[in-house]
Amino acid sequence: MSHRAGVVALLGLPNAGKSSLLNRLVGEKLAIVSPRPQTTRGRLLGIRTLPGAQILFVDTPGLHAGRKPLHAAMHEAVREATDDCDVALLVVDPQQGIGPEHRETLSRLAGRAVPVLLVGSKTDVPAAAAAPWPPVLDPAPALVLRVSARTGAGVEALLAAVLERLPQAPAYYPEDELTDRPLRFLAAELVREAAFGALHEELPYAVAVEVTAYDESRADLIRIEADLLVERDSQKRIAVGAGGEMVKRIGTRARLELERFLGKRVHLALRVKVEPRWSQRRERIEALGYR
Ligand SMILES: Nc1nc2c(ncn2[C@@H]2O[C@H](COP(=O)(O)OP(=O)(O)OP(=O)(O)O)[C@@H](O)[C@H]2O)c(=O)[nH]1
Ligand SMILES: [Mg+2]
Numbered sequence: 178m179s180h181r182a183g184v185v186a187l188l189g190l191p192n193a194g195k196s197s198l199l200n201r202l203v204g205e206k207l208a209i210v211s212p213r214p215q216t217t218r219g220r221l222l223g224i225r226t227l228p229g230a231q232i233l234f235v236d237t238p239g240l241h242a243g244r245k246p247l248h249a250a251m252h253e254a255v256r257e258a259t260d261d262c263d264v265a266l267l268v269v270d271p272q273q274g275i276g277p278e279h280r281e282t283l284s285r286l287a288g289r290a291v292p293v294l295l296v297g298s299k300t301d302v303p304a305a306a307a308a309p310w311p312p313v314l315d316p317a318p319a320l321v322l323r324v325s326a327r328t329g330a331g332v333e334a335l336l337a338a339v340l341e342r343l344p345q346a347p348a349y350y351p352e353d354e355l356t357d358r359p360l361r362f363l364a365a366e367l368v369r370e371a372a373f374g375a376l377h378e379e380l381p382y383a384v385a386v387e388v389t390a391y392d393e394s395r396a397d398l399i400r401i402e403a404d405l406l407v408e409r410d411s412q413k414r415i416a417v418g419a420g421g422e423m424v425k426r427i428g429t430r431a432r433l434e435l436e437r438f439l440g441k442r443v444h445l446a447l448r449v450k451v452e453p454r455w456s457q458r459r460e461r462i463e464a465l466g467y468r
Contacts, residue, residue: 179229179345180229180230180231180345180346180347180348181229181230181231181340181343181344181345181346182230182231182232182233182343182344182346182347182348182349183232183233183262183263183264183343183344183346184233184235184261184262184263184264185232185233185234185235185262185263185264185265185266185339185343186235186237186258186259186261186262186264186265186266187199187234187235187236187237187266187268188237188240188255188258188259188265188266188267188268188282189239189240189267189268189269189270189279189298190214190239190240190241190269190270190273190276190278190279191214191215191216191238191239191240191241192212192213192214192216192239192270192273193239193268193269193270193273193298194268194270194298194299194326195208195217195236195237195239195268196208196209196210196216196217196221196236197210197298197326197327198266198268198296198298198324198326198332199221199223199234199236200223200326201324201326201329201332202223202225202232202234202332202335202336203223203224203225203234203355204225205223205355206438207221207223207236207355207356207358207363208221208223208236208366209366209367209369209370209373210370211370211373211374213373213382214239214241215238215239215241215243215251215382216370216373217236217237217238217239218238218247218250218251218254218467219238219250219251219254219466219467219468220235220236220237220254220257220258221235221236221356221358222234222235222236222356222357222358223235223236223355223356224350224354224355224356224357225336226348226350226352226353226354227340230340230343231348231349231350231352232336232339232340232343233349233350235258235261235262237254237255237258238251238252238254238255240255240278240279240281240282241278242278245456245457246456246457246458246459246462247383247456247462247467250459250462250463250467250468251467253468254468255282256285259282259285259286260285260289262286262291263291263342263343263344264291264292264293264294264339264342264343265282265286265291265292265293265294266293266294266296266335266339267279267282267283267293267294267295267296267318268296268298269295269296269297269298269312270297270298270299270305271297271298271299271305271306271308271309271310272299272302272304272305272308274308274309274312275312275314279314280315283314283315283316287316292319292320292342293316293318293319294318294319294320294321294322294335294338294339294342295311295312295314295318295320295321295322296322296323296324296335297310297311297321297322297323297324298323298324298325298326299325299326299327300323300324300325300328300330300331301325301327301328301330310323319342320338322334322335322338358466360391360439361388361391362388362466363438364388364391364401364403364435364438364439365386365387365388365403365465365466366386367431367434367435367438368386368388368403368405368427368431368435368445368447369384369385369386370431370434371427371428371430371431371434372384372386372405372416372427372431374430375423375426375427375430376415376416376423376427379415380412380415380416381407381408381412383407383408383455383456384405384406384407384412384416385405385406385452385455385456385465385467386403386404386405386406386465387403387404387406387464387465388401388402388403389402389403389404390402397441397442398441398442398443398444399435399439399441399442399443399444400443400444400446401435401443401444401445401446402445402446402447403431403445403446403447403448404447404448404449404450405424405427405447405448405449405450406450406451406452406455407449407450407451407452408451408452408453408454408455408456409451409453410451412451413449413450413451416449417449424447424448424449427447428445428447431445431447432444432445
């Protein structure tokens with residue numbers, strides 16, 4: 178009997194709902210999500226193994242025109258995913274519409290004859306459901322669908338459409354594998370998500386999280402030490418908060434998410450650290466796992 182397997186890239190603008198959809202497609206929250214644009218910073222693989230098939234979903238940073246070193250790393254991640262995939266999901270929030278970023282991506286994909294599924298996101302949001310749809314694209318996508326990552330509506334149909342277009346190949350990963358990223362990195366990302374959630378607009382974009390210790394030697398408890406990196410003293414003051422109240426709030430939020438994800442009690446020691454210009458330095462961007 179033939180087996181199917183392949184790489185499926187999720188591409189689209191910042192905030193389109195790519196990471197939310199990846200989590201829904203894989204059935205596990207692997208990718209962090211926030212209302213801020215440019216939440217995702219690098220490629221993340223989410224593996225879905227089914228009878229007779231294995232789908233390697235690749236989450237990517239949003240398509241945008243930023244020029245800083247961190248943006249350059251993000252662009253590379255998008256380009257690699259675009260150039261390596263067997264099927265592309267172009268995820269579009271109908272409220273955002275289509276722009277030059279989409280057209281560039283489409284022409285790149287057309288050059289390799291990759292099937293493109295145009296996926297309208299957030300159907301549970303009335304404004305998204307009511308927005309004009311579908312947009313006119315050239316070249317035209319192989320199929321147009323609509324989904325809600327929140328409710329799961331349309332996701333089974335999307336999965337079936339993906340499966341039909343996967344090449345014949347053996348599985349690439351063991352069937353219980355969910356991602357290619359180490360737990361340490363996923364833990365750092367959950368802390369970053371908690372920081373975005375607690376600090377909203379107050380926090381600068383150049384926040385990073387580095388897990389400095391990850392100790393699983395005790396059966397009932399995982400001990401994690403992490404640094405929340407900011408670039409200036411003024412940012413540190415905000416992230417620490419009056420009497421340390423903000424970093425405590427971030428730490429509690431992050432610990433609850435980590436416990437849910439790891440299925441164990443977690444002790445998290447979180448501190449805020451100033452590292453000037455980390456987001457300008459290529460080797461730090463790489464060491465932090467954004468590349
Ligand atoms: N109501 C609703 N909100 C959604 C849905 N999908 C995503 N969102 C919200 O839209 C925002 C952006 O979602 P993300 O999944 O982080 O979007 P993204 O495309 O990964 O964004 P970047 O990583 O910044 O490129 C978050 O606030 C999500 O909660 C959906 O199906 N329904
Ligand atoms: Mg994302």
